[in-house]
Amino acid sequence: MTLIAEKTYTPTDLLNDPDLAGQELVNGELRERPVSKKSSKVGARIVTLLSNEADKTGQAVVYPSDMGYKCFADMPDTVRFPDVSLLSADRDAEAGVDPGFMPIPPDLAVEVLSPNDRVSDIYQKVTEYLKAGVKLVWLVNPYWRHVHIYRADGSVQLLTEPDEITGESVLPGFGCKVGAFFRERGIS
Numbered sequence: 001m002t003l004i005a006e007k008t009y010t011p012t013d014l015l016n017d018p019d020l021a022g023q024e025l026v027n028g029e030l031r032e033r034p035v036s037k038k039s040s041k042v043g044a045r046i047v048t049l050l051s052n053e054a055d056k057t058g059q060a061v062v063y064p065s066d067m068g069y070k071c072f073a074d075m076p077d078t079v080r081f082p083d084v085s086l087l088s089a090d091r092d093a094e095a096g097v098d099p100g101f102m103p104i105p106p107d108l109a110v111e112v113l114s115p116n117d118r119v120s121d122i123y124q125k126v127t128e129y130l131k132a133g134v135k136l137v138w139l140v141n142p143y144w145r146h147v148h149i150y151r152a153d154g155s156v157q158l159l160t161e162p163d164e165i166t167g168e169s170v171l172p173g174f175g176c177k178v179g180a181f182f183r184e185r186g187i188s
Contacts, residue, residue, distance in 0.1 A: 010077055043064070046138075061088075062084065063106075082106065082109040083112045109137050135169065147165060
């Protein structure tokens with residue numbers, strides 16, 4: 001019996017092969033990035049809300065879901081694509097003009113749940129982000145309309161629609177009700 005070895009991929013493969021779009025890379029293995037209409041709308045809404053504040057203050061740069069992060073020191077063949085990410089303006093400038101994949105972790109990573117997300121995969125991402133140095137991770141559930149906030153200090157907080165969510169130290173002027181993430185025509 002002959003075993004066929006699975007192909008492993010590199011970040012360079014992911015960057016240069018358009019057929020691999022929509023995939024993340026985890027230890028050399030491709031993983032589909034589940035999306036849905038609802039999660040995409042909520043992600044876009046969060047990009048807009050954060051960008052409005054970042055543009056006003058100049059403190060940060062906000063990226064949508066096509067920004068890949070290759071910032072996992074003990075996992076060189078891993079590239080993650082948060083649904084929304086934010087870097088301070090200073091850190092973004094340090095990363096260079098166009099590094100391909102971002103070589104440094106974001107200050108804030110946002111994951112918006114989709115129906116096909118596996119719980120174990122989501123919590124693996126949260127753990128990887130925090131280990132890489134992400135200060136805040138927002139896990140947004142558009143179906144239950146709440147947000148879990150994971151912080152670098154190990155604390156976790158659950159916020160529901162009437163609660164205020166802030167940018168804390170990563171975007172100090174930002175604040176809105178969690179419900180604002182879900183208030184746009186077509187998000188229900």
